[in-house]
Amino acid sequence: MQEPVFSYVPGVSFLHTLDPxxxxxxxxxxxxxxxxxxxxxxxxxxxxxxxxxxxxxGLPVGVFFRAVRPMxxxxxxxxxxxxxxxxxxxxxxxxxxxxxIEGLQNGLRLxxxxxxxxxxxxxxxxxxxxxxxxxxxxRILRPLPLHWLGVNxxxxxxxxxxxxxxxxxxxxxxxxxxxxxxxxxxxFGRNPFHSVPALVIPxxxxxxxxAEELALAMESRGYQGTRRTSMHELxxxxxxxxxxxxxxxxxxxxxxx
Amino acid sequence: xxxxxxxxSFFYSRNTPLETAALKDVNLRIExxxxxxxxxEKGAGKSTLIKLFNGLLxxxxxxxxxxxxxxxSKEVKRRVGMVFQQAADQLFCRTVYEEIAFGPLNFGYTRxxxxxxxxxxxxAVSFDRSMLLRDPFSLSGGEMQRVALxxxxxxxxxxxxxxxxxxxxxxxxxxxxxxxxxxxxxxxxAIITVTHNLKGFFPLLERIVLIQxxxxxxxxxxxxxxxxxxxxxxxxxxxxxELKVRGVPVNPAVFTVEEALxxxxxxxxxxxxxxxxx
Amino acid sequence: xxxxxxxxxxxPDGTPALRNINMGIKKGEYIGIIGKNxxxxxTLSLHLNGLLxxxxxxxxxxxxxxxxFSKLQGIRKIxxxxxxxxxxxxxxxxxxxDLAFGPENLCLPPMEIRRRVDRALAETGLEKYRYHSPKTxxxxxxxxxxxxxxxxxxxxxxxxxxxxxxLDPDSGKAVLERVKRLHEKGKTIVYITHNLEExxxxxxxxxxxxxxxxxxxxxxxxxxxxxLRDLGLTPPSLxxxxxxxxxxxxxxxxxxxxxxxNFAEEICRLFLKM
Numbered sequence: 146m147q148e149p150v151f152s153y154v155p156g157v158s159f160l161h162t163l164d165p166x167x168x169x170x171x172x173x174x175x176x177x178x179x180x181x182x183x184x185x186x187x188x189x190x191x192x193x194x195x196x197x198x199x200x201x202x203g204l205p206v207g208v209f210f211r212a213v214r215p216m217x218x219x220x221x222x223x224x225x226x227x228x229x230x231x232x233x234x235x236x237x238x239x240x241x242x243x244x245x246i247e248g249l250q251n252g253l254r255l256x257x258x259x260x261x262x263x264x265x266x267x268x269x270x271x272x273x274x275x276x277x278x279x280x281x282x283x284r285i286l287r288p289l290p291l292h293w294l295g296v297n298x299x300x301x302x303x304x305x306x307x308x309x310x311x312x313x314x315x316x317x318x319x320x321x322x323x324x325x326x327x328x329x330x331x332x333f334g335r336n337p338f339h340s341v342p343a344l345v346i347p348x349x350x351x352x353x354x355x356a357e358e359l360a361l362a363m364e365s366r367g368y369q370g371t372r373r374t375s376m377h378e379l380x381x382x383x384x385x386x387x388x389x390x391x392x393x394x395x396x397x398x399x400x401x402x
Numbered sequence: 403x404x405x406x407x408x409x410x411s412f413f414y415s416r417n418t419p420l421e422t423a424a425l426k427d428v429n430l431r432i433e434x435x436x437x438x439x440x441x442x443e444k445g446a447g448k449s450t451l452i453k454l455f456n457g458l459l460x461x462x463x464x465x466x467x468x469x470x471x472x473x474x475s476k477e478v479k480r481r482v483g484m485v486f487q488q489a490a491d492q493l494f495c496r497t498v499y500e501e502i503a504f505g506p507l508n509f510g511y512t513r514x515x516x517x518x519x520x521x522x523x524x525x526a527v528s529f530d531r532s533m534l535l536r537d538p539f540s541l542s543g544g545e546m547q548r549v550a551l552x553x554x555x556x557x558x559x560x561x562x563x564x565x566x567x568x569x570x571x572x573x574x575x576x577x578x579x580x581x582x583x584x585x586x587x588x589x590x591x592a593i594i595t596v597t598h599n600l601k602g603f604f605p606l607l608e609r610i611v612l613i614q615x616x617x618x619x620x621x622x623x624x625x626x627x628x629x630x631x632x633x634x635x636x637x638x639x640x641x642x643x644e645l646k647v648r649g650v651p652v653n654p655a656v657f658t659v660e661e662a663l664x665x666x667x668x669x670x671x672x673x674x675x676x677x678x679x680x
Numbered sequence: 681x682x683x684x685x686x687x688x689x690x691x692p693d694g695t696p697a698l699r700n701i702n703m704g705i706k707k708g709e710y711i712g713i714i715g716k717n718x719x720x721x722x723t724l725s726l727h728l729n730g731l732l733x734x735x736x737x738x739x740x741x742x743x744x745x746x747x748x749f750s751k752l753q754g755i756r757k758i759x760x761x762x763x764x765x766x767x768x769x770x771x772x773x774x775x776x777x778d779l780a781f782g783p784e785n786l787c788l789p790p791m792e793i794r795r796r797v798d799r800a801l802a803e804t805g806l807e808k809y810r811y812h813s814p815k816t817x818x819x820x821x822x823x824x825x826x827x828x829x830x831x832x833x834x835x836x837x838x839x840x841x842x843x844x845x846x847l848d849p850d851s852g853k854a855v856l857e858r859v860k861r862l863h864e865k866g867k868t869i870v871y872i873t874h875n876l877e878e879x880x881x882x883x884x885x886x887x888x889x890x891x892x893x894x895x896x897x898x899x900x901x902x903x904x905x906x907x908l909r910d911l912g913l914t915p916p917s918l919x920x921x922x923x924x925x926x927x928x929x930x931x932x933x934x935x936x937x938x939x940x941x942n943f944a945e946e947i948c949r950l951f952l953k954m
Contacts, residue, residue: 155811276777303771310773313815318491324458325492328484329553330476330508343504346494350539354490358768365731365761366771366829367753367785376780376793444818444848543717570845572717572874574912598848601917634849637877637940638917644944650951659917663924666947670930673954 153275158202159384160272165281165377167385168269171392175265178396179258187399188257194395195264202272212267213260220256227252279305280375300370307359314355322347403469405432405455405482405561410464412450424450426616428464434560437587437606438594441634442613448596451613452563455594456482469560480509483554487566489546490539492553498541499534502552509557516556523552526589527582544575548582555586562586564595568602576602600636604657628655638662681707681837681868682728682759686737689723697723699891700737707836710869712879712899715888716912721872724888725841728870729759757786760830761839765846766822770814775806775825778814782833800832804858820851827858837868844878852878876903877916880938887911900934918943 155161160168175191182188199206213220233247270278283302323333326343333340412425424447432438442448453459454466457473468478486492495501502523506516524533527548538549547567554562567583568576580602587593587606597603610627612620612634620630628639635643639657642665646654651672652665682705689698697720705711715721726732727739730746741758744751760782763769772778779800783793801807804824809817814825823843830838840859844852860881863869871882879885885902887895889911895902902908903919918940922932936946 274777275773276780306773306777307771310770313813314767321486321488321491324453325484325486327458328456328479328482328486329492329505330479330557331504332508343494347491350494351491355768358763358765359771361726361731362761362763362769362826363771363781365729365756365763366782366833367756368781369753369785372787373784374787374789374793375784376777376790376797378790443850444820572912573914574716600849636917638921641918641921641940641943644941645947648944648948650944650948659920659924662921663928666925666930667928669951670928670954673951677954 152270153273154202154204154208154271155274156202156204156272158272160198160202160268162384163272163388164379164381164385165273165277166285166379166381167389168273169278169281169285170389172265172269174392174396176262178399179261179265182258182399183254185254188254188261190399191261195261195268198268202268204271208271209264209267212263212270216259216263220259223259224252224256227255274377275309276306276375277377277379280377280379283375284379297371299373303368303370311355311359315352318348318351319344322351404434405430405468406466407431407454407461408465410454410461410466412447412454412459413462416462423616425454425461428616428618430611430618430621432561432592432594434592435587435590436592436594437608438592438611439603439607439609440594440596440611440613441598441600443598446613447616448613449565452484452565452594452596455561455563456484458484476509480557481559482561482563483557483559484563485547485550485554485565485567487569489543489550492550493538493546496537497534498529498536498538498549498552501538501549502556505553505557519556519558520552522558523556526555526586527552528585542575543571544578547571547575547579551579551582551586555591559591561592561594564593564597566596566598568597568599580606598634600634604636604639625655628657681705681742683740684727684734684737685740687727687734687739688736689727689732689734691723696891698727698734701891701893703886703893703896705837705868705870707868708863708866710863710881710883711871712882712885713870713872713888714874714876714879714885714913716874718890719888720891721888722841725761725839725870725872728837728839729756729761731761753786756835757833758835759837759839760833760835761841762823762826762830762843764842766819766826767815769826769829770822773813774811775814775817775828776801776810778825779829779832782829786833796832796834800828803831804828818851819847820854823847823851823855824858827855835867837870838862839870839872841872842874844873844875856881874913876908876913879903880916887913 179191182191196206199209228244228248229242231245231248231251233245235243235245279302282305283298286298286301289298322344326340331340331343407428407430410425410428411423414422414424428451440448440451450459454461455468455473456479460474466473468482471478493501495504499520502520503516506519511519524531529548529552538546541549568579571579583593584606595603604624607624609623610621611618620627620633627633628635636657638659639654642652642654642656642662645652650669652669656662656665684701684703687698687701688696690696701724713721713724723732727734727746729741730739730752733747739746741755744755746752746755770778771781776797779797780793783796788796801810804827806821806824806828809821814822817825844855847855856878859869859871863881871879873879879899882899885897885899886893887902887908894911895905895907903915904923908915916937918937922937925932930947930950932943932946936942
């Protein structure tokens with residue numbers, strides 16, 4: 146069993162009560178901010194901002210840092226790539242590797258930016274009911290002319306919900322098929338041409354069957370891929386507008402430096 | 403030599419706050435040629451237990467040996483064949499032949515040797531040769547499960563381990579599988595099956611292992627099992643026990659309709675005789 | 681309430697799944713449908729709320745034709761189906777969200793959706809799992825969520841399509857109890873299964889074979905019908921025993937074959953009377 150990452154923790158904090166659209170907009174804005182901020186002072190300020198928000202939720206900070214863990218290898222890779230492939234002053238070289246001071250700065254900046262982005266995203270997912278997030282996205286997308294792409298915002302939102310809901314089922318299927326084939330003497334590492342089909346074919350067949358059953362169950366419950374309502378009432382309240390205003394001012398401030 | 407489990411414990415999510423014990427201090431011995439039923443509620447640890455037999459899982463403490471070998475060895479995977487509930491989870495070839503040959507080829511047998519084993523396995527599950535070129539996905543549920551059984555039998559295992567082999571099948575499919583298993587057992591292969599279908603499996607089981615909350619709460623012969631208190635029973639057996647509890651002098655250790663009929667009629671004629679004497 | 685008129689349906693590969701079916705289901709009735717795999721019983725269930733539409737003949741639900749696309753949403757409000765595998769019926773990440781799916785599709789206002797979700801949760805005793813992921817629940821609880829999801833649409837008729845075949849016997853019994861209670865509350869029930877032991881409480885049983893209705897009647901007549909074995913169905917063992925006993929002059933009435941303890945009680949009573 147994997148520890149849940151990016152999961153919702155029910156609560157009543159200030160962040161919990163904000164409209165999901167406010168939080169979505171905030172994450173987007175903060176995302177832009179994170180990548181536009183060049184100075185280490187600005188990044189420091191963003192970190193301080195994160196800790197301030199995190200303390201609002203009343204949750205231990207570790208919850209959010211858990212979201213960074215699965216991406217850690219990727220972040221280290223970026224850091225090393227920047228470190229060794231940025232041209233600049235080379236204080237000491239090791240064999241063919243030539244770390245540069247500029248590389249160190251770039252690497253640090255880039256990896257810290259990724260970490261910040263993940264932290265802010267984790268902040269949103271921990272304080273927002275997942276279905277409210279999709280509902281918020283659906284509302285934001287609704288005015289867009291998506292029908293040109295052959296979809297509508299309702300379908301997109303349902304699709305997002307389903308794909309997240311179906312991940313555990315998929316993992317379970319992988320485990321079952323792996324156990325069955327291993328019992329027939331298959332070793333996974335040795336010959337991928339041999340083992341990949343034995344794993345992938347039952348998996349795809351299974352997923353298709355699951356999907357067919359799911360489609361029937363959905364249709365039976367009245368799903369038509371057209372307009373539908375939501376259990377969550379979305380209402381932009383005063384505190385949403387105030388928070389957004391405060392955030393925009395904060396962003397302007399940071400970008401000035 | 404048998405499958406032996408000594409003081410075996412197994413935990414999920416070891417060393418995390420989510421740690422849960424799936425099996426605690428399990429001692430079990432399964433001899434060659436036996437037909438053993440592993441009973442218990444969902445989540446009691448049955449499926450975990452059987453995955454220890456061929457090294458799919460390793461115990462956190464205690465020791466598992468199969469014929470004296472460690473279960474992680476490849477030879478044990480050959481000696482212990484395993485078939486899971488949903489045959490569709492493992493079928494992937496275009497023909498039944500390839501499907502059955504998959505195991506033997508994994509173990510590096512020659513084409514000729516493999517072919518011989520496929521024919522033998524086909525025979526063991528009562529399919530004729532015309533099946534070999536069929537697409538496994540065009541078969542019925544019971545037939546798919548028989549292909550999966552044949553795939554395991556092609557390795558000539560000494561133990562055949564099954565996880566809920568008839569759950570989800572219709573009555574005809576269930577009967578197909580039960581008949582096939584009876585035949586496999588008669589050829590000398592030990593069968594160990596996890597099941598909660600008492601009605602279907604009871605006539606086949608020689609020994610019963612009942613697992614409750616990760617511990618073995620009962621193991622013994624079917625006859626003793628029928629006389630044990632607080633164990634799940636098939637409908638006829640539990641009716642007979644009720645009769646006994648209510649003071650009717652029947653032998654409660656029966657489970658088939660015919661035996662129950664005989665027992666009840668015996669009591670009936672006894673009562674009639676007593677009355678006639680009066 | 682539901683009427684099948686000369687309904688025929690072929691699978692995409694051309695083999696007939698339903699051949700000229702005529703039947704009716706009355707409001708408040710509890711109907712059991714049995715047959716082995718491929719007998720057409722699941723195809724029949726999908727016709728009940730227009731998930732499949734007849735290729736010949738028609739299906740009417742309270743006067744609405746399932747072939748009329750504009751009526752489909754209305755029909756699905758009346759007839760809800762619970763399927764075999766709980767896992768492929770979940771569309772939500774929490775139980776609550778899953779239950780809201782149906783009412784959301786009916787475009788109900790948020791307040792009304794909340795009310796229905798709360799009611800369905802209370803009815804099935806799932807309140808404490810409101811924020812759980814349906815996938816963390818056991819098979820029996822999972823089937824309960826699937827049922828609650830259908831109940832939230834407040835249908836008049838509930839169809840159960842082999843809902844216990846993936847469950848262990850105890851959870852299966854619990855589901856069956858629930859079905860019985862829903863029937864007592866006035867819901868129309870169509871219960872499809874291949875386990876004859878589950879049909880004791882039905883008002884009427886329909887036996888299907890190769891796309892046709894081959895046997896129909898009250899459970900006491902159908903479940904002890906000798907032709908069942910020829911159709912690949914196993915009669916409940918207690919009913920079989922009762923039949924044998926009757927031939928030997930021990931008559932266990934039908935109602936007493938529903939459970940081992942009732943059966944034993946009756947035998948004791950008969951013996952004491954002797």
